[in-house]
Amino acid sequence: MALKQVRMQLGQTYSPLVNGEFVSTETQADSVNPSNPAEIIGKVGLLSQEQADQAIAAAKTAFPQWQATPAAERAAILRRAGDLMAERRSELATWVMLEVGKALKQADAEVSEAIDFCHYYADEIERLDRGYDYDLAGETNHYRYFPRGIAVVISPWNFPIAIATGMTVAALVTGNCTLLKPAENSAVIAAKIGEILIEAGIPKGVFQYVPARGSTVGAHLVKHPDVHLIAFTGSREVGCQIYAEAAQVQPTQKHLKRVIAEMGGKNAIIVDESADLDQATQRVVTSAFGYSGQKCSACSRVIVLAPIYETFVRRLVEATRSLNIGPAEDPSTGVGPVIDAKARDRILQYIETGKAQSQIALEMPVPATGYFVSPTIFIEVAATDTIAQEEIFGPVLAVIKAENFDQALEIANGTDYGLTGGLYSRTPSHIERSQREFAVGNLYINRNITGAIVARQPFGGFKMSGVGSKAGGPDYLLQFLEPRVITENIQRQGFAPIEGME
Amino acid sequence: MVVQVSQPTYEQKTQAIARELISATREKRSLFAQMRDQMRWDDRLLAFAMDNPGLRVQLFRFIDCLPALHSKAEVARHLQEYLGDPSVELPEALKGLLNFANADSVPGQLAATTFSKAVETLAHKYIAGETIAQVIKTLDRQRQGKLTFTVDLLGEAVITEAEAQAYLNSYLELMQQLTEAAKKWSPVEAIDSAEGEPLTKVQVTVKLTAFYSQFDPLDAVGSQKKVSDRIRTLLRRAQELGAAVHFDMEQYVYKTLTLATLKGVLLEDEFRSRSDIGVTLQAYLRDSYSDLQDLVTWAKERSTPLSVRLVKGAYWDQETIKAVQHDWPQPVYSQKESTDANFERMTRLLLENHAHLYAAIGSHNVRSQAYAMAIAETLNIPKRAIELQVLYGMADKLAKAMSDRGYRVRVYCPYGELIPGMAYLIRRLLENTANSSFCGKSRGAPGRRTAHGS
Ligand SMILES: Cc1cc2nc3c(=O)[nH]c(=O)nc-3n(C[C@H](O)[C@H](O)[C@H](O)COP(=O)(O)OP(=O)(O)OC[C@H]3O[C@@H](n4cnc5c(N)ncnc54)[C@H](O)[C@@H]3O)c2cc1C
Helix, strand or coil: CHHHHHHHCCCEEECCEECCEECCCCEEEEEEECCEEEEEEEEEEECCHHHHHHHHHHHHHHHHHHHHCCHHHHHHHHHHHHHHHHHCHHHHHHHHHHHHCCCHHHHHHHHHHHHHHHHHHHHHHHHHHCCEECCECCEEEEEEEEECCEEEEEECCCCCCHHHHHHHHHHHHCCCEEEEEECHHHHHHHHHHHHHHHHHCCCECCEEECCCCHHHHHHHHHHCCCCCEEEEECCHHHHHHHHHHHHCCCCCCCCCCEEEEECCCCEEEEECCCCCHHHHHHHHHHHHHHHHHCCCCCEEEEEEEHHHHHHHHHHHHHHHHCCCECCCCCCCCCECCCCCHHHHHHHHHHHHHHHHHCEEEECCCCCCCCCCCCCEEEECCCCCCHHHCCCCCCCEEEEEEECCHHHHHHHHHCCCEECEEEEECCCHHHHHHHHHHCCCCEEEECCCCCCCCCCCCCECCEECCEECCCECCCCCHHHHEEEEEEEEECCECCECCCCCCC | CCCCCCHHHHHHHHHHHHHHHHHHHCCCHHHHHHHHHHCCHHHHHHHHHHHCHHHHHHHHHHHHHHHHCCCHHHHHHHHHHHHCCCCCCCCHHHHHHHCCCCCCCHHHHHHHHHHHHHHHHHHHHHCCCCCHHHHHHHHHHHHHCCCEEEEEECCCCCCCHHHHHHHHHHHHHHHHHHHHHHCCCCCCHHHHEECCEECCCEEEEECHHHHCCCCCHHHHHHHHHHHHHHHHHHHHHHHHHCEEEEECCCCHHHHHHHHHHHHHHHCCCCCCCCCCEEEEEECCECCHHHHHHHHHHHHHHHCCCEEEEEECCCCHHHHHHHHHHHCCCCCECCCHHHHHHHHHHHHHHHHHCCCCEEEEEECCCHHHHHHHHHHHHHHCCCHHHEEEEEECCCCHHHHHHHHHCCCCEEEEEEECCHHHHHHHHHHHHHHHHCHHHHHCCECCECCCCCCCCC
16 A cells, blocks of 8 residues: 555655755765665755755754744654654655665564654653752752754664654754754655654754765765764764764864764674573574664674574574565565665675685575675684674674673673673573673663664663763753753842741 | 353353362362472472462573573572572472572582472473373373363474474374374274264364464465465375364464464365364454354354364463553453453353354363353253363363263363473463462352362
8 A cells, every 4th residue: 555655656856955945956866775776766866065054054043043942842843743754654664665675564663763752852851941940048040951053963774764863853852953964875764754844843944954975065064163963873984983073173163062973783692501592593583684684783693602502503594594585575575685785795795704714504595686685694603703893784693602601791792882782591690690791782681682662772882882872761862952050149138038938 | 043042041050060060179278288298399389389479480480491401500500599589488398408509519409300300290290291102191091081182282483494394294293193093092982972973083283373484464475375385284184194183372463364364274175174173262352252253154154164162362461561562452351350251252152153163162260161061051052062171281170070071071282392392381380370260250150260180
């Protein structure tokens, strides 16, 4: 149903939205279906540097008004946006499925997450807006939060609606004027987010949709002296670059920029001797190969205790072999394509490196059309091997053997990253230790390590996995705000009402 | 034909039958309690679990992970970790056993051995054998006691296509061996015939989702096709050998597709006239009554009867938690009384349609079984069209009492190894130590259920 309707709309042009107007651009890029690259999802107009400057100027003009808009009103717009998404849920999920090659069930879960972000951050701003009061006789002290100014959101293609919506509405609801620069591969879905925000009542200049080349215009936005905040999700390389560039104070710039960056991981699941292997095997497969391993939270290392190593590996390989590989829109598909040719080639390169260093246990034939990579399992991998250290962002799993639980924890912690981690164990003392010693932002015990839910599992890591606190959690909005304290002496001529005394 | 009989008629008779069943099955509870200190460890564990909810949780969690542990020292260490939890108040007897400092010590080893043995014995109460040969011995014994059977292979989750194929092959092998053994069995009138018509001696029970490793209700078309292929193979072979096949019902997500798949296959020319096949419905599901109504209509159209096993449903906690976590409407009733009442409504609908569907009443609840018997006796339902079912080891005395009353009683006999059987074992242990099981009353009527058979 939704598929037919969406298919009829493929190939349209999506222009940037600057100061409330859709502007024409000199360059365009095609966004294609990774399952079938001949199918063009949409043509996306790319913003020039000059247009980017115009957008910043428009944001600057819109800011005073938006800042003065009561938090309750801003929250109401978010809730409307959430409701609109809910109404268009199956259509939006279909766009996600086609544009980034994600299975419908997961695409649908992503739309839910986007809706949850709208409602959760609306509630959160209303909580924060109350601030704190420390009043005493003759003096009031008000602790209040204010927006920072102009926010640039640079969103990834792997959760094209959830993450883009989450970062954008967080910036908006806190009173910042926001520019959304989506990954080119998912710019059509980002345009849909724009449509929804406009329909929900976001004023012009407050939200702007600015698809652009990241390396040039994106970088220009990051360096812009009028930008206060950059919210980024993507690769470690780009994240580190943004962090460094944002730190350089430009001429005319009168503030230091805030960067929130979520950058990926090298996530491990430890399978303990006492694990329920039925569950561990299934959930490792889901965590490693769901959306072809292209989630920041995906499992790319599984650390298995020696007594169960053989048994576990045999079953893991067979279970993975049983997955169907095919286009995302086929309901029987377990593993779909990766995002584009560049990603595919990079992953294949890692697989070659893996073959040189360790032993390949599974590789399967894949469809010829589309950007497919076989789910791949390496065994007898050393903890220091390239494929056990670097983020691959594809369907490649390294199996590492550990002699005991101490060693398992040491291996798990032995990378640059600290995003998600998992433990399958029925040993109470190991479960307890992992809570203290497994250094990750999100630790999942006896369940899959992907699929965090807003508010229930606020999401985000540390070390080289990112800076900033957790999306969908109680500290997230604080990063978009500047607290100020207002102290007023309310005595006049030594006179002031004293509470409790008439 | 739908016969209208007023409810009060059934109610009086139900209560009368229930009273008779209870007096036939009553355990001497006081004696049972006195004997506690002389009991074997497996019985003592169950008794401890019933007395102490905190201990029950930790004990069953420990049992769940026990077969996964690879050495006595590991067993001893886990024993201490689970039962040494501050939430657990230990009976003296257990304290003594757990009082060792080192998992490698002699007392540690002793504790590990004692527990492992006790759990093994416990498992054998509910699992009819580890191998086909062992299960055949059990079936022999059951038949001598005039009880017939269905055999279920305990399996780990099917997550690979090799496992799905192996599951099918195991059943082909099982049916082969059972029908071979059956040739040597002397007929038992009460279970091998009805109204002079011979009945299939061998029945196996399968789980439909285990026939395809990627079974997924969201891929209804693909899943149905894969599963149907394997079911056809199974049903063909069953017919050649002379075995009946019954399908369990699993979690709610699978229900619609399970019923659709079976209805599809059973309407095919090749299988349309088979009356030795059965499906299961779960009365704890809010939509189960309408599923049964649909099935009645469907069976009329098909014109050959099918068996329907009516049970309450084994995954209540799981379904409830899942719905809460996903913010879905609850598929199951939230009150035990609602499930019981629905079970009776469904029993009535099923039995009143005995010309189209054969009824198999699967319950250990005296009241639930008595209600079915009251209807059967009031309506004079032919023997072919009703049987009463229990799970192996869960209600031995009730089974005998029902059989003595002239009913065909079928015992569901699971077999297999302990690790893959753990989910089944834990469900049975939970059911058998639930406080409600012992004093579960239904609308003031006698509802006491038999104590666990020992
Ligand atoms: C021969 C046989 C075959 C079986 N096959 C299957 C099968 O294929 N699939 C399956 O799922 N189960 C099956 N069962 C198990 C069955 O569903 C029950 O778990 C078990 O029999 C206990 O129910 P009871 O009637 O014996 O006992 P009772 O004590 O009368 O009832 C217990 C049952 O009540 C229900 N219940 C408990 N608490 C609540 C509550 N708060 N709200 C609503 N309902 C509640 C649950 O279903 C629970 O199992 C089978 C049982 C038998 C005897």
